[in-house]
Amino acid sequence: MPAKHSWAFKSHLRTGAFGWNGSHLACFRLKEAVAEIEKAAKSDPVAAAGGVVALMERIWPAFQHVDTSSGALGGTVVWAQSELLPILISAPADCKTREKWLGRLWQAVQDDGVSYLSMVEERWGEICGSPAVASAWADKLLAAVRKSFSDSRSFRLFAGTTICLSSLLAAGRHQDLLDTLALLSFPFWHDRQFGVKALLAEGRPEDALGYIEASRRPNQTGAELDAACERILLDLGRVDEAFEKYAFTANIASTGLSTYRAIRKKYPSRDPREILTRLAHSSGEPGRWFAAAKDAGLLGLAMEFAQTGRTDPRTLARACRDFLQSDPRFSLEIGRLAIQRILEGHGYEITFQDVNDAFIHLAAAAHRLSAWPQTRDSLLAMAAEAVQRHSQFAATIMHLCSSEPAAAPIGPSVNLSQKPPAVRKLLIPRKSARRRTP
Numbered sequence: 525m526p527a528k529h530s531w532a533f534k535s536h537l538r539t540g541a542f543g544w545n546g547s548h549l550a551c552f553r554l555k556e557a558v559a560e561i562e563k564a565a566k567s568d569p570v571a572a573a574g575g576v577v578a579l580m581e582r583i584w585p586a587f588q589h590v591d592t593s594s595g596a597l598g599g600t601v602v603w604a605q606s607e608l609l610p611i612l613i614s615a616p617a618d619c620k621t622r623e624k625w626l627g628r629l630w631q632a633v634q635d636d637g638v639s640y641l642s643m644v645e646e647r648w649g650e651i652c653g654s655p656a657v658a659s660a661w662a663d664k665l666l667a668a669v670r671k672s673f674s675d676s677r678s679f680r681l682f683a684g685t686t687i688c689l690s691s692l693l694a695a696g697r698h699q700d701l702l703d704t705l706a707l708l709s710f711p712f713w714h715d716r717q718f719g720v721k722a723l724l725a726e727g728r729p730e731d732a733l734g735y736i737e738a739s740r741r742p743n744q745t746g747a748e749l750d751a752a753c754e755r756i757l758l759d760l761g762r763v764d765e766a767f768e769k770y771a772f773t774a775n776i777a778s779t780g781l782s783t784y785r786a787i788r789k790k791y792p793s794r795d796p797r798e799i800l801t802r803l804a805h806s807s808g809e810p811g812r813w814f815a816a817a818k819d820a821g822l823l824g825l826a827m828e829f830a831q832t833g834r835t836d837p838r839t840l841a842r843a844c845r846d847f848l849q850s851d852p853r854f855s856l857e858i859g860r861l862a863i864q865r866i867l868e869g870h871g872y873e874i875t876f877q878d879v880n881d882a883f884i885h886l887a888a889a890a891h892r893l894s895a896w897p898q899t900r901d902s903l904l905a906m907a908a909e910a911v912q913r914h915s916q917f918a919a920t921i922m923h924l925c926s927s928e929p930a931a932a933p934i935g936p937s938v939n940l941s942q943k944p945p946a947v948r949k950l951l952i953p954r955k956s957a958r959r960r961t962p
Contacts, residue, residue: 531560532556533553533556533557539585541586542587546590547590547591548596550587561608569615569616570621573617576612580644583640585635598640602643613647626651642686645687648661655694658692658694659697665682665684665688672685673707698726710741713748732756736753737753757770780803780813780815784799784800784813788820797820800829810832812833823854827858834870837865837882838862843858844862848888848889856889859882868915876920887899907921907922
């Protein structure tokens with residue numbers, strides 16, 4: 525039996541410890557608990573594994589009243605499991621101790637109201653510690669799982685389904701696993717992913733690819749399935765096939781920059797321009813890839829994306845600021861486009877401060893190129909046109925242009941957070957406005 529360990533996180537993660545608005549504090553306490561367990565694992569891995577079990581038991585009781593609509597707490601819980609489960613899996617515990625851990629985790633999964641512990645279920649077979657223990661757990665649950673799969677009329681869900689499938693996989697009972705999945709009347713990928721792993725474990729990658737394709741459902745994007753196919757092809761060394769078939773559907777992230785970096789990391793030999801051009805074409809929105817093109821150093825392509833797409837004016841203004849020293853010509857053009865988009869009514873909740881900042885950076889770029897008079901004239905022309913469209917920011921641009929900024933170019937030593945003389949004279953209210961459609 526492992527020695528008793530006093531865990532500080534237990535006092536923080538009590539039942540009902542967090543209220544409806546407690547998401548931020550809950551995330552903080554969970555990160556504290558992860559750090560505490562990871563520190564203990566360096567000297568006593570068995571005690572640390574016991575701490576992992578104790579933490580998993582407390583997640584639902586402590587967080588059950590928290591508003592999780594932002595996704596922050598759910599993401600932190602997933603991260604915590606990804607960090608801590610390897611400690612539990614690799615702990616050199618005796619069979620009796622591990623069996624007690626499994627019993628406690630089983631109860632925690634049954635009590636879990638929103639599937640916080642889904643990763644525990646998916647890795648249950650590994651947590652068992654041996655094929656024999658995993659097989660015993662599979663035998664406990666197999667009859668109930670097969671019954672729920674066979675009843676096509678009721679679509680009953682059994683809380684131990686994922687645990688059973690994971691245990692069959694870890695026990696090496698691949699045919700039992702595939703036979704059980706064959707009872708499903710509808711190809712749920714959450715369950716069938718274990719069948720793919722079984723086929724791969726038997727050295728049957730082509731069959732695994734076919735199994736994935738048979739798991740597709742109508743009216744779904746299939747990003748998870750594409751990602752699984754991509755992994756198999758990359759592991760087989762079929763890089764070109766993986767790129768052509770799945771790279772642009774399997775790596776979609778929350779931002780264009782994250783998507784580009786994910787693809788670039790997997791396919792370093794591919795031309796960045798080709799990747800970005802295909803992303804822009806496939807998405808139908810070139811503006812989403814402006815930041816990625818800028819990050820890749822393809823400023824010409826970035827400008828093309830900005831001109832033909834709907835990049836947020838604030839993003840363009842920040843690019844104007846960032847490239848003032850290294851490429852003032854790009855800074856000037858992108859800054860002018862930022863002002864133009866603001867006057868056209870683009871951008872969400874644009875404020876007078878946003879207009880002010882965009883003007884500062886554009887004026888700085890114009891001075892570096894000794895092009896302020898021409899730039900001012902073009903801004904006044906844009907503002908005059910915007911007046912006809914009743915743009916609320918047209919008068920602001922005219923006012924900013926009415927006083928001559930300092931004639932000397934702004935050099936590297938100047939802090940761009942300080943307003944030029946013409947801007948300092950103007951007190952602009954910090955007021956937001958929703959986008960106006962011309």
